[in-house]
Amino acid sequence: MVSETATKDDIRRFWTSLYESLYEDVDRDLTREQLFRSLEDLEDMFRFRGHMAAVEMPLAELAGKRVLEIGPGAGGHSALFARHGAVMTAVDISFDRARATDAKFRLMDDAARGCQALQGDTENLPFADGSFDIVYSNGVLHHTLDTQRALDEAFRILKPGGRAVIMLYCKSSWQYWFNIFLCVGILQGRIFRDGPNWVGRATEWGGKKAQTVANPITRCYSASGIKTLFHRFRDVTLRKREFYFYLIPKLGRLYRRYQIRRYGTHPGGILVYGEPWPIQSPLELKLGEIMGFAWFISARKPG
Ligand SMILES: C[S@@+](CC[C@H](N)C(=O)[O-])C[C@H]1O[C@@H](n2cnc3c(N)ncnc32)[C@H](O)[C@@H]1O
Numbered sequence: 001m002v003s004e005t006a007t008k009d010d011i012r013r014f015w016t017s018l019y020e021s022l023y024e025d026v027d028r029d030l031t032r033e034q035l036f037r038s039l040e041d042l043e044d045m046f047r048f049r050g051h052m053a054a055v056e057m058p059l060a061e062l063a064g065k066r067v068l069e070i071g072p073g074a075g076g077h078s079a080l081f082a083r084h085g086a087v088m089t090a091v092d093i094s095f096d097r098a099r100a101t102d103a104k105f106r107l108m109d110d111a112a113r114g115c116q117a118l119q120g121d122t123e124n125l126p127f128a129d130g131s132f133d134i135v136y137s138n139g140v141l142h143h144t145l146d147t148q149r150a151l152d153e154a155f156r157i158l159k160p161g162g163r164a165v166i167m168l169y170c171k172s173s174w175q176y177w178f179n180i181f182l183c184v185g186i187l188q189g190r191i192f193r194d195g196p197n198w199v200g201r202a203t204e205w206g207g208k209k210a211q212t213v214a215n216p217i218t219r220c221y222s223a224s225g226i227k228t229l230f231h232r233f234r235d236v237t238l239r240k241r242e243f244y245f246y247l248i249p250k251l252g253r254l255y256r257r258y259q260i261r262r263y264g265t266h267p268g269g270i271l272v273y274g275e276p277w278p279i280q281s282p283l284e285l286k287l288g289e290i291m292g293f294a295w296f297i298s299a300r301k302p303g
Contacts, residue, residue: 006145006197006200006216006217007216008093008121008145010214010216011093011143011144011145011216011217012093012094012095013213014213014214014215014216015092015093015094015097015143016094016095016096016097017211017212017213019073019074019094019096019097019100020096020209021209021211022074022273022274023073023074023100023274025274026074026270026271026274027074027100027103030103030104030107031107032107032108032109035079035104035107035108035271036083036108038076038267038268038270038271039076039079039080039083039271041266041267041268041270042076042080042268042271042272043059043080043268044266044268045266045267045268045269045277046080046268048266048268048279049241049242049280049285050239050241050285051241051296052138052165052167052239052296052297052298053077053080053136053138055239055296056165056237056239056296056297056298057081057134057136057165059081059084060084062081062084062085062086062134063084063085063086064085064086064087065085065086065087065133065134066086066087066089066131066132066133066134067081067086067087067088067089067132067133067134067135067136068088068089068090068091068125068127068131068132068134068135068136068157069081069088069089069090069091069136069137070090070091070092070122070125070135070136070137070140070141070150070154071091071092071093071097071122071137071138071139071140071141071143072090072091072092072097072098072101072117073092073097073101073138073272074097074100074101074104074271074272074274075090075097075100075101075102075103075104075105075117075271076104076271076272077136077138077272078090078101078104078105078115078117079101079104079105079108079112079271081136082105082108082111082112082115083108083111083112086115086134087113087114087115088105088112088115088116088117089115089116089117089118089127089132090102090115090116090117090118091117091118091119091120091121091122091125091126092117092119092120093119093120093121093122093144094119095119098117098118098119098120099117101117102116102117105117121144122137122140122141122144122150122153122154123144123145123146123149123150123153124153125153125154125156125157127157128157129156129157130157130158130159130160130162131157131159132157132158132159132162133158133159133162133163134158134162134163134164134165135154135157135158135162135163135164135165135166136164136165136166137154137164137165137166137167138166138167139167139168139169139294141166141168142168142169142217142218142219142220142221143200143215143216143217143218143219144217145217147168147219147229148229151164151229151230151232152232154166155232155233155301158301159301159303160301160302160303161300161301161302161303162300162301163298163299163300163301164230164233164297164298164299164300164301165296165297165298166297166299167294167295167296167297168219168221168226168229168294168295168297169218169219169220169221169293169294169295170220170221170222170240170292170293170294170295171220171221171222171225172222172223172240172291173220173240173243173291173292173293174243174287174291174292174293175242175243175244175247175292175293176220176293178248179247179248179249180199180202180203180220183248183249183250184202184249185198185199185202188249190202197216197217197218199218199219199220200214200215200216200217200218201214201215202218203215203218221295223238223295226238226295226297230297230299232301233299233300233301233302234299234300234301234302235298235299235300236297236298236299237297237298237299238295238296238297239289239295239296239297240288240289240290240291240292240294240295240296241288241289241292241294241296242288242292242293242294243280243284243285243287243288243291243292243293244278244280244284245259245281245284246259246278256278259278259279259280259281260278262281263278263279263280263281264279265277265278265279266279
């Protein structure tokens with residue numbers, strides 16, 4: 001699924017352009033008070049969804065822990081962990097995204113003491129072996145050129161006994177087989193037109209402006225693929241979540257309108273999606289456990 005010609009520059013360009021489209025408006029005028037309120041909303045949304053940021057991440061035990069977030073996006077997750085006392089380092093390949101994350105730490109001031117965000121690459125992390133208690137990454141490592149190398153780097157910079165909390169896309173899911181493979185790949189003919197990285201081209205945009213840059217890489221993993229990636233770790237646990245009817249191509253748009261009327265939206269989406277999150281129905285929450293698109297993974301470095 002990887003385009004042979006994709007480069008790190010392509011990856012950087014795509015994610016920077018999506019940042020401008022999704023988050024710039026939200027970040028431009030963000031005040032300290034709004035940020036703290038939004039972080040409470042974000043945590044509430046994560047708890048409702050059973051997201052790993054509030055389940056696998058030990059929020060109540062983060063105080064003083066050295067935590068690395070790989071690919072923080074606009075910085076919402078990192079700011080939440082800092083709010084719980086973690087000493088955060090965040091590394092993103094896009095300078096604009098690293099800057100947006102750092103700006104949130106600066107707004108938090110004393111509440112994010114010692115926290116920093118830098119531009120960098122998950123495949124070559126600029127840290128000594130055994131530097132962090134926890135490595136956290138939500139929906140990032142399946143977008144880099146060499147995912148195994150990224151996992152090996154995460155392993156290297158963890159302290160012995162440290163934990164990785166990682167979300168990767170799930171292949172054995174409705175989103176992959178029905179929405180992506182059947183509807184987009186076969187019926188829209190993208191498999192035949194877009195070459196080996198057609199899945200990348202078919203996923204991720206969701207920006208507020210028209211897309212001008214293609215997403216170079218998206219990969220999806222089976223449970224056995226995850227076991228292979230995490231072969232050096234111990235106590236690997238997997239949880240499947242995240243199912244949305246509104247992602248069904250075309251028809252999903254109608255459902256989304258109904259969903260918002262029926263269940264409303266949650267303000268917790270603002271920091272991480274640039275807009276309120278349409279609340280999932282109880283049926284979608286249940287289906288997520290069976291055929292969701294996210295693997296929430298927790299693993300321990302031996303020692
Ligand atoms: C789907 S976004 C997820 C953002 C954030 N984790 C969230 O959940 O909102 C993917 C993120 O990974 C970053 N990224 C992609 N490839 C990367 C790499 N090789 N090294 C570091 N960051 C990378 C992108 O810039 C982007 O911020």
